Amino acid sequence: MLQFPKWKIMMVLMVSLFGLVWSVPNLLSRDVTDRLPTWLQPVSLGLDLQGGSYLLLEVDTAYVVREMQANLVEALRVTLRKEKAKYSDLGAMGRDAVKVRLLEAADRERLRPELRKLEPEAEFAIAEDGLVTFKYPEPVMNKRIRAAIGQSIEIVRRRVDELGTREPSIQHQGVDRIVVQLPGIKDPDRIKALLGKTAKLTFHMVDDSVTPEEAGRGRVPPGSMLLNSAEQERGLPAQYVVKKRVEVGGDQLVDAQPTFANGQPVVSFRFSVAGGKKFGDTTRENSGKFLAIVLDDKVISAPRINEPITGGSGQISGSFTVRQAQDLSLLLRAGALPAPLQVLEERTVGPDLGADSIKAGAIASLLGIVLVVIFMVVIYGVLGLMANVALVLNLVLLTALLSVLGATLTLPGIAGIVLTMGMAVDANVLIYERIREEHRLGRGIIGSVQAGFERAFGTILDANLTTLVAAALLFQFGSGPIKGFAVTLTLGLISSMFTAIMVTRLLVSLWIKWHRPKTLPL
């Protein structure tokens, strides 16, 4: 009756051994654990404990759509001009279409195949009155938005990697969100500034048919635009009129590095072969004119083209500080974001506060467990001691489970562990009280112990499963640190059921067998 099958004893021993081995790395210093294999690592600490920065970013999907429309409008303008067609009403229509009106009936059929080719994925129609429409179907829009988000994540990853932060984590969340976790970052201002820039670099010809002052009064020629200068104060024009047509784009860059020219920090760049050829052609055709270098719709500088630049490389100078030159070249190397990002949420914890939290959590856990251990011995004597063995083993197993599963320990997670310590002995209390009751009803010692363990089991199971229901919902809807709390609570409940039922039972059985007590020690 109190006999334990050999396999059960083996299992308890194996599980305990597993717990010991996998929890040991948590006691070692970082130097030692770095040399351990990946399957034997300590619990990873959440950003609230090790310090670091959590950023929740959102991709501006409306911008993606607007860009799609703007690109098509530009392509239409170029094509229609080349074909010398008369047109009006060129522009975006609603949130998913582009329109233009062909004024001459003859053009409608003549240009149909060519226009259609500009955007094969859109629904294309030419109405009786000459109105040409391109309408993007829902799936196409979604596909492009998804692609833009995927690309954004890639660019964010490259930018963060360029900064050389330790073990950054960049994850897609929901539809249009990106979670960036940067352990060890104390001040995320620079990263936020870098992620806040789309870094879209383009080269445009300056339109010298009007002055910026005239254009400012509303006389911007079609096909041109009025842009602000990046640096307002240094005796240069505050605004430029530039052609909308992009001569060469930043996507053609293969490298960008900060260097010095005439003692000033500048950014030197190199084009791909195709980009270099295009740049060479542009500079050859427009010798003597001004070329505007535009970053995120602001003109960095607009130097005069003195001679064709055919080497495929060049320099951007714009009275940068060293840091600005470094950041700009970093952004250019990493590439442009397809759409701007917004920081929806930021949580940064300094490493000192993290260390303080760990200390506070450790003291609270230690104190909690010591007091519970004393309490159990006072109440239950020698059987309380056995419950305590189970309790300590529970802590060891919980640590091992957290380490093996690669769970992240947060401060609320530590609170979960402390609470678990208080709740874990509940199973033992239920068992021992039941034993006491059975004994009072007149059962012998062995009979009472057996009945106590068996009858209490159902209660323990039901009581813990209901708590697990709450923990599971907490995990589902909690975010960040709260998830960590749900994880430790759940794992703690599971391991406490094992230790309270299996381990205590084994210990109590062995003790009764060896000691053969005459009275119930409760």
Place this chain on the structure above:
Amino acid sequence: MSSFYARLIARTPKFDFVGKRIFAFIVTGCIVAATFGSIAIKGFNFGIDFAGGLLIEVQTTDGPAKIGPMRDILGGLGLGEVSLQEFGATGRDVMIRVQRQEGDEKAQLAALTKVKEALGAGYDYRRVEIVGPKVGEELKQDGILAVGLAVLAIAAYVWFRFEWQFGAGALIATFHDVIATFGLFSVTGLEFNLTSVAAILTIAGYSINDTVVIYDRVRENLRKYKAMPVYDLLNLAVNETLARTFLTVATVFITVVALLVFGGEVLHGFSVAMLWGLIVGTYSSVFVALPVLIYFNLRSGADREDEEQGTEALP
């Protein structure tokens, strides 16, 4: 060998818990009414998780913080309501809360820059949290959803494992605990944030744990004592499990107090709520979840179950 505890409680106590039910229901009614009253009048002190805005924890690098001048500097920035609160033993820690800024997410980031520029050097930024309006609203919805679903899921589980009467009792008791904890946050003005939601769910989980232990004994006694009046049966069940209730409350109490005293500023609200929840949860198990069973026809359910088991036993 007889331990201290055995001498303390030698026999099953015979308290008449069920007889005090009317008084208990009045107390419960008052708690619920006070909660709703307070929510209607005072509302909640929402933390930035839900309200949006900024939370900045700074520590001065030398000497105690001069909270008055700091308040003047930050109050003059035009950022709306800015509250400063000293904490910790050294007098160097200050928690700065800035209300949500008008406009979009960029406005929140701009406010942080303003605060940093205004305070200047001499401060170590130990914690910075910014929650934009969009995320705050989502977190609020998620929190409400989590609590609502937890209450229903717990009741459904109890219904599934026991009988509908028990499920209904668990639902009432869990609702009571959740409402009473909301009441604590509203009445005391304790900051209500994401950790508070975790506390509420943990309290619900703990309290139902307690309730299930008593229900389990009620079910067992229904089978054991077929002739006993339900009134006595309920009293017997709660008295039989009283020692366990007392002991488990004691161990959890110990750990919660350890958290409250040593857990630090971040866990303070959580620990206070847990302490309250421990009291409320235990109270509701004994004085709400149990006595409401007397109004449900308990015997019918139990008899049916016995019949079902009887048929199963037949070959």
